[in-house]
Amino acid sequence: xxxxxxxxxxxxxxxxxxxxxxxxxxxxxxxxxxxxxxxxxxxxxxxxxxxxxxxxxxxxxxxxxxxxxxxxxxxxxxxxxxxxxxxxxxxxxxxxxxxxxxxxxxxxxxxxxxxxxxxxxxxxxxxxxxxxxxxxxxxxxxxxxxxxxxxxxxxxxxxxxxxxxxxxxxxxxxxxxxxxxxxxxxxxxxxxxxxxxxxxxxxxxxxxxxxxxxxxxxxxxxxxxxxxxxxxxxxxxxx
Numbered sequence: 001x002x003x004x005x006x007x008x009x010x011x012x013x014x015x016x017x018x019x020x021x022x023x024x025x026x027x028x029x030x031x032x033x034x035x036x037x038x039x040x041x042x043x044x045x046x047x048x049x050x051x052x053x054x055x056x057x058x059x060x061x062x063x064x065x066x067x068x069x070x071x072x073x074x075x076x077x078x079x080x081x082x083x084x085x086x087x088x089x090x091x092x093x094x095x096x097x098x099x100x101x102x103x104x105x106x107x108x109x110x111x112x113x114x115x116x117x118x119x120x121x122x123x124x125x126x127x128x129x130x131x132x133x134x135x136x137x138x139x140x141x142x143x144x145x146x147x148x149x150x151x152x153x154x155x156x157x158x159x160x161x162x163x164x165x166x167x168x169x170x171x172x173x174x175x176x177x178x179x180x181x182x183x184x185x186x187x188x189x190x191x192x193x194x195x196x197x198x199x200x201x202x203x204x205x206x207x208x209x210x211x212x213x214x215x216x217x218x219x220x221x222x223x224x225x226x227x228x229x230x231x232x233x234x235x236x237x238x239x
Contacts, residue, residue, distance in 0.1 A: 073111060073115060074112075074115065077108050077109075077111060077112050077115075080104075080105075080108045081105070081108055081109070081112075084101055084104055084105040084108060085105070085216070087101050088101045088102060088105060088212060088213075088216060089213065092212045092213055098212045099212075102212055102215065102216070105216070106219075109219070109220075109223060113223060113226075113227075116227060116230075117230065120230060120234065124230065124233050124234065124237065125230065127233060128226055128229045128230040128233055129226065131229050132222065132225050132226040132229055135192060135225065135229075136195065136222055136225065139192055139195050139196050139199070140195070140199055142196065143195070143196045143199035143200050143203075144199065144203065149200075150196055150197045150200050151197075151200065151201070151204070153193065153197050154197070157190070157193060157194060157197060160186075160190050161190060164183060164186055164187055164190055167179065167182070167183045167186070168183050168187075171183060177235060177238065180231065180235055181232065181235040181236070184228050184229075184231035184232045184235060185228075185232060187224065187227075187228035187231075188225060188228040188229050188232060191221050191224040191225040191228065192225060194217075194221045194224075195218070195221040195222070195225065198214070198217045198218055198221055199218070201214070201217075202214040202217075202218065
């Protein structure tokens with residue numbers, strides 16, 4: 001689970017390296033705030049959420065597949081996430097290559113989510129889903145309604161993300177439950193702020209041609225938030 005979060009977070013780091021310096025389930029209730037988002041971004045996000053649900057069911061359903069191939073798939077997803085992320089930003093204006101890359105990236109991330117949640121209790125996964133849903137809808141509505149400007153947060157969020165990655169990697173070697181709980185809480189808070197920041201960027205800064213960038217960043221925000229909430233629930237349940 002730690003490795004899964006690191007993979008997604010590294011993809012997130014690549015996102016902000018480009019965005020800052022160059023300038024799991026079908027979330028049906030998310031349609032509420034996606035309808036308030038510019039098209040065609042909302043269409044891409046709805047498709048990503050529904051498609052992610054279908055793909056993530058595969059490793060969950062076929063446990064033999066998951067047991068035998070899981071280490072190799074995780075390594076492949078690590079490489080694929082970084083390569084696809086960079087490629088999508090390089091080719092973000094190039095149709096139809098940007099759509100193909102987004103489609104492939106969604107497949108990789110969906111398998112990652114499926115592999116990450118397969119060993120969790122079903123009730124815990126559902127609880128994490130509904131908490132993520134409530135947090136995402138609330139923060140999105142807040143981001144769209146507030147007059148506060150969050151565009152200056154990019155550097156601070158990037159530094160916090162780096163610190164989170166260092167903490168997560170260090171705990172791979174130490175394996176301390178306290179550090180895992182602390183990094184999980186910190187990750188959930190951090191990606192909540194990322195969601196606020198990216199929603200404002202989507203509404204105010206991104207041009208219509210950059211909907212691929214917006215779709216990727218919001219998609220990763222929600223996936224990371226879900227994974228960290230799931231880890232928090234696991235840590236508190238173990239204690």
